[in-house]
Amino acid sequence: LSMANLEKLTQDDCFNYAYQLYQFADHVARERAHCENVVRWCNNTLQSIISDEINNGTWDQYAKHDTKVATILRNDELANRINGWKMTAEGRLDNVKSREYNVRRKADILIEKGKRK
16 A cells, blocks of 8 residues: 555554455465475475485495585485475575564554554
8 A cells, every 4th residue: 555545544444454464464374384394394304314324324434414414415316306395495484484474563553553543
């Protein structure tokens, strides 16, 4: 809404728009939860693959854990693909987290504006 249109809103308009924003915030929260579930699944699956590879592989006992993980992710096609999914889900999650807060804050502002009318 432009500033001019925002000033013209009635009390009912403020409450109705706030309700719509809360509905959208709920949708964004569901998207956030979905992304969090994907990241959690990817982390668990990657940990299983990595632990199996480390336990079954012929690794130098003095090699760093990070080096082992990077080598496994590079050489294991499934682990590499799951890591890609995880990175995509984490990127979406960062975007959705801030959006949910901003939408709820705007709805709160409209509620307060409606109470003053």
